[in-house]
Amino acid sequence: MKKRLGLVYGGKSAEHEVSLSTARAVSQAVDFKRFEVIPVYITYDGEWRKGKPLEKPVETIEELRLQGDGTTKPDSIHDFLNGGESLPDVIFPLLHGTNGEDGTVQGLFEVMNIPYVGNGVLASSAGMDKVSMKQLFAQVGLKQVPYVHFNRSGWMEEREPLIEQMEKELGWPMFVKPANLGSSVGISKAEDRESLITAIELALKFDRRIIVEQGVTAREIELSVKGNDDPVCSVPGEIKPVTDFYDYEAKYKDGNTELIIPAEVTPEVLETMEDMAIRAFKVLDCSGLVRADFFVTAENEVL
Structure with a gap:
């Protein structure tokens, strides 16, 4: 049957x-x-x-x-x-x-x-919220892009101090994201104060929690992690969008993004990515199948 x-x-x-x-x-x-x-x-x-x-x-x-x-x-x-x-x-x-x-x-x-x-309640919840996820990743020592986070009320009450904090800690450009959406929905690149404010106002239409990340020049590499208590990693894949960044249009509409599998990385970088992916999988208590995304800089730093 x-x-x-x-x-x-x-x-x-x-x-x-x-x-x-x-x-x-x-x-x-x-x-x-x-x-x-x-x-x-x-x-x-x-x-x-x-x-x-x-x-x-x-x-x-x-x-x-x-x-x-x-x-x-x-x-x-x-x-x-x-x-x-x-x-x-x-x-x-x-x-x-x-x-x-x-x-x-x-x-x-x-x-x-x-x-x-797929994933259970804890992994799904913690993995969906970018702020909570990053805080858990920090607990197991995963290197990450610098970021600042706040909620709607914080933005309404302390806009100028937040902008000054982001300029000091992150620099330009920045990427503004709703904390609880995927598929690059509501994400914008900000290169000055005016575009930063516009980007934050857009992101607030989708979520009350906002995360702003430092812009980095790097390759975008991903791994899948499969399993439960003893997960294993797939071969790496590289995403090469023709747009400024991998936005919603590049992911689902224009069809011009190049996908390279397997991605060309050094053995040392691959080992680092696999280790980080499995640590991330375990700290979130994931199960089944997940995708782990990385930035790899020209100096082979993995974030």
Whole structure:
């Protein structure tokens, strides 16, 4: 008998469209001979829509926008929760961003006793928030790009002191990011005070917590880390965008980013990256599969 595999995708975050692309890719990779694939679409309003089992891989993301019954049910998961024997045997969460990668939906599946793919509540939550994640990385001695963080109220009350702190500790350019989003959503490069203020105001539209990092000139190298208590690393890959930095357009739309696998790095750099990736994996208590991103400078410093 086939296992019922639930693909949960969409969601209420700003990364909704990215999640649809991920679900399409997974549908094209899954073995339909082994699994009965059940799509579970979460709309922008938070309505959960469980569709009929897929008969074949999905060709376009529009096929994944399951239609409702004509009524609006914001935040309704009743049909899913009351699925009884029709509930999936295992869930593959394909949500991006808040209410998906941040431990919330993982906690729901834990309470429901439904097995799911990927990281648990702690790793998802801590790994989603860039500030908390960096603080944990510091505890195990991982070298990082210098940064400053603050929340909305801090920015409103102490804008000038914060700008002066960032100029002193980080210098130009800086990269401004919402603390709890991925896919480069809401990220901007700031090269002066005016663009810094504009970038922070943009990031605050997506999150109340902001992180501002020092700009570095470096290669972008990534590893995947696989496993649970005894993780192992993949070969390294290098990302070479044609744009100023690896932004949302470069990741998902323009198609011009060059991916080099395996990346050309020295044995010493590779050993350092693998060690750092596994330490990061373990301090967050990750499981299954994660991606670890690094900057490698011209002097072969790994950050």
